[in-house]
Amino acid sequence: MKKIMQISAIDMSMYKLLGELNRTTVSKGIETIAVCSKGDYQSLIENDGVIYSPVQIDRKVSLSNIKTVFQLVQLFLKEKPDVVHVHTPIAAVLGRVAAKIARVPVTVYTAHGFYFHENMTPLVYKICFNIEKIMGKFFSDLIFTQSQEDADIAIKGNFKAKKDIVCISNGIDVNKVFNPDNINEIEKERLRQEFNIKQGDTVLTFIGRLVEEKGILDLLNAIKHLHRADLKVILIGDVIQGDRTESGLGKKLAQFKKELNNVFFVGNRSDIPLLLSISDIFCLPSYREGMPRSIIEAMAMHNAIIATDIRGSREEVIDEETGYLVPLNNPHEISSRINLLMNDKSKLVEFKVNGRKRAVQLFNEQRVIETQLHHIERKIRENAI
Secondary structure, eight states, X not given: OOEEEEEEEEHHHHHHTTHHHHHHHHHTTOEEEEEEEOOTTHHHHHHTTOEEOOOOOXXXXXXXXXXXXXXXXXXXXXXXXXXXXXXXXXXXHHHHHHHHHTTOSEEEEEESSOSOOTTSOHHHHHHHHHHHHHHHHHHOSEEEESSHHHHHHHHHXXXXXXXXXXXXXXXXXXXXXXXXXXXXXXXXXXXXXXXXXXXXXXXXXXESOSSGGGTHHHHHHHHHTTOOTTEEEEEEBOOOTTOTTOTTHHHHHHHHHHHOTTXXXXXXXXXXXXXXXXXXEXXXXXXXXXXXXXXXXXXXXXXXXXXXXXXXXXXXXXXXXXXXXXXXXXHHHHHHHHHHHHHOXXXXXXXXXXXXXXXXXXXXXXXXXXXXXXXXXXXXXXXXX
């Protein structure tokens, strides 16, 4: 493989989710091109040795999608990549259609959680399922899934031949970046002062886009009904312009900001390991995930986890051992579990220790990357015959 093009809707995903994969291909001498909507991460991406080639990719279905496909086809014909690797729902569809038209030798799709899920209505589920199946069968050479459940569904649904559906899992750097032993104590104390965290307080964090499908409103409603002055909540992430579920959410979040003085909306941050190092509980009440990286990061940094019982999350969290799995869309249950951990410090510590062990044992980022590259090279060889 001499040239690979990575496709995602926004450059934040390109840098934060695909950064280590891109750095690895660059280090192996593979020309790596990032294709995404232009944003604030260009210099960071380019500093990794990646070529930044912006194309506007809207995150919703619209007439602009046609223009995007046309631009991607032109780009692929010009660059002649060996591999196009697509990510995120809309970008993955548009990128694969363009790659098919441009006759790219190998097209790879990573499903960071199939868009269909068990909590959809049967009709919507069927529509989304069949879109994924058609795109997999006719527009993809390889399908990578992060959760084993997604891989099993794709195999059972005959999306591709079994050998071309690979569960790669998800991973982080547990030795250097997400290692509690590497955090500066002075910096931790500075953060505690910034958020007015007193001795005896419990800190809860959330990381993710501030959209309804991440369960952010469920979490805020749970916190609202707790009425605990000894709980501090740090919400990391922001509403992304053009998000499918952005409309109307801003007003609801603004109201919570007025009502909850123990909740800190800190926006997007680059010091995630440091923030997690002062946290006790991590909550992700999401409606749909692949294999959420944020849960792995939080476990690695000694956080007990509260997550919804959905695909991906339930592969990472062991209920009653590293945290709790709660029903979907259930602020009362989230509130109850937070309260339980705050009142039972020994259980909280037990979950923290168990989570760190699980993260180190199972979620190694380099192994995930090498698995991808191995199967991509295999598919290049097969397609060349």
